[in-house]
Amino acid sequence: MSQHIFALVDCNNFYASCEKLFRPDLADTPVVVLSNNDGCVVARSREAKKLGIKMGVPVFQVRELMQKHGVVAFSSNYALYADMSQRVMSLLESLAPRVEVYSIDEAFLDLTGVDFSQNLTEFGLTARQLVQKCTGITVCVGIAPTKTLAKLANHAAKTWQKTRGVVDLTSKERQRKLLALLPVDEVWGIGGKLTKRLQQLGVDTALQLADADPKFIRQHFSVMVERTVRELNGESCIALEEMAPTKKQIVSSRAFGERITDKQQMREAISEYISRACKKLRQEQQEAKYLTVFLRTSPFSDKDAPYSASKSVELDSPTGDTRIFLAKAMQLLDGLWLDGYRYAKAGVMLSDFYDPGVHQPGLFDEPLIKKESDHQLMQLIDNLNAKHGKTIWFASQGTKQDWSMKRELLSPAYTTNWRDLPVAK
DNA sequence: TCTGGGGTCCTAGGACCC
DNA sequence: TCTGGGGTCCTAGGACCC
Numbered sequence A: 001m002s003q004h005i006f007a008l009v010d011c012n013n014f015y016a017s018c019e020k021l022f023r024p025d026l027a028d029t030p031v032v033v034l035s036n037n038d039g040c041v042v043a044r045s046r047e048a049k050k051l052g053i054k055m056g057v058p059v060f061q062v063r064e065l066m067q068k069h070g071v072v073a074f075s076s077n078y079a080l081y082a083d084m085s086q087r088v089m090s091l092l093e094s095l096a097p098r099v100e101v102y103s104i105d106e107a108f109l110d111l112t113g114v115d116f117s118q119n120l121t122e123f124g125l126t127a128r129q130l131v132q133k134c135t136g137i138t139v140c141v142g143i144a145p146t147k148t149l150a151k152l153a154n155h156a157a158k159t160w161q162k163t164r165g166v167v168d169l170t171s172k173e174r175q176r177k178l179l180a181l182l183p184v185d186e187v188w189g190i191g192g193k194l195t196k197r198l199q200q201l202g203v204d205t206a207l208q209l210a211d212a213d214p215k216f217i218r219q220h221f222s223v224m225v226e227r228t229v230r231e232l233n234g235e236s237c238i239a240l241e242e243m244a245p246t247k248k249q250i251v252s253s254r255a256f257g258e259r260i261t262d263k264q265q266m267r268e269a270i271s272e273y274i275s276r277a278c279k280k281l282r283q284e285q286q287e288a289k290y291l292t293v294f295l296r297t298s299p300f301s302d303k304d305a306p307y308s309a310s311k312s313v314e315l316d317s318p319t320g321d322t323r324i325f326l327a328k329a330m331q332l333l334d335g336l337w338l339d340g341y342r343y344a345k346a347g348v349m350l351s352d353f354y355d356p357g358v359h360q361p362g363l364f365d366e367p368l369i370k371k372e373s374d375h376q377l378m379q380l381i382d383n384l385n386a387k388h389g390k391t392i393w394f395a396s397q398g399t400k401q402d403w404s405m406k407r408e409l410l411s412p413a414y415t416t417n418w419r420d421l422p423v424a425k
Numbered sequence B, C: 001t002c003t004g005g006g007g008t009c010c011t012a013g014g015a016c017c018c
Helices: A014-021 A046-050 A059-068 A078-093 A120-135 A147-159 A172-181 A192-200 A206-210 A214-220 A223-232 A263-283 A322-336 A372-388
Strands: A006-011 A031-034 A041-044 A072-075 A098-103 A106-110 A139-144 A166-168 A249-260 A287-297 A308-319 A343-354
Touching: A006 A120, A006 A147, A014 A031, A014 A041, A014 A078, A031 A046, A041 A046, A078 A098, A078 A106, A078 A120, A120 A139, A120 A166, A139 A147, A147 A166, A147 A172, A147 A223, A172 A206, A206 A223, A214 A223, A249 A263, A263 A287, A263 A322, A263 A343, A263 A372, A287 A322, A308 A322, A308 A343, A322 A343
Parallel strands: A031 A072, A139 A166
Antiparallel strands: A006 A106, A006 A139, A031 A041, A098 A106, A249 A343, A287 A308, A287 A343
16 A cells, blocks of 8 residues: 655634734734624634634624624625635645645645655645745644544644644654544544534544444444544545536525515525526536525524525526526525515525536427527626626616625725735835 | 525435336 | 335435535
8 A cells, every 4th residue: 555645734714814914903913704794703813712702603692702802803805815815725736746725725735755855844844934925824734644634633733832833644653642632523524413423432532533443433324434434544545636526516695684574685685696606607617407496584583483495496408597597596486485584594506517518308308499699698797797897787686785795894805906905105 | 683605425215116 | 814125216414524
């Protein structure tokens, strides 16, 4: 068995760090970034973590604490984070032959067989310095023979200052020493539910999971957990994926800034989501055959009557045409809408994707005549909106969009809009 | 009053067929 | 009175991730 070597590079407090980059005055201030609608805390600076503000907590529950300690909050500014992410990733791509961008703030590097003039820890430190110098973002690096162990190595690098942000976990002894220290829920792929069930079987630490019998785990849990056990023992089961696999579904959904009680407003919202989903679909160069629309009241309110429903429709043939999905979605909405509820969220989902032109119609399906002009119209819309911002849209999307999300604490588009370029004084 | 969004994979169970 | 069994396909729901 050839030995693999993976490095996991993960940005520290990524969203919060991005916001701080352009606000040097906030260098030592606790900063949090909020979810859409300014609802939950989704990122925290080091100082904010120290105050005990938990990931995912609703803002209203920590508002007092934040005021008391002068915590500065920002609405999510995805344009900024996506741009900073690209800068970090292209630096990483210059360091290793094969890179998997795993999420907006982390990447796996395949170091298998790479002959460095330096040892692995030195390589990690070099990567760290490069990213720090060129982007201002601090990263931590975990190095190990499997992705699951690299994740844990990264966690160790983040947790213990004296590691200088880099942990080389290629030695078996160090692996077992670290695994013994970590609770089982720190392991990649082991969430809340599995942790509970594992604990009932006496498995509390990552090491105990590693030492469990894979066959027993397979029987009582799943192939996924079995794979995790093998990975913890240094057997690489999860390969590096350089190319993003083509999507299998596209979801567009949002909680509303204010509850919707009016059907016309819901029509606007659904139209908006359809238009976004179809645009993504065309970017993926795919066509979809299956559409789902869903809506629901707030699951947290015990005052409002609860209601949640979804309906789907399969088209005769796949398409990327927004107008076809709009018409179908409005029909589905007619079947879903009930007066008298306070709707908190809705969304649409496209699935069952095909490459344009390969779908085999059924014997009795209406043959859909696709006109080149339809395709060109969609392209024209996408191009105009890409070039000039949101310029044209379908009337059903509405113009006021009173229901749209709250983003009251948005930072400027420092890196993606000329108007918002930071000025050096 | 106020609780995110976008994905993937696996499994159990029903429908259907012979 | 007595009412099979095994395979495949599909879908909904659960669990996980960032």
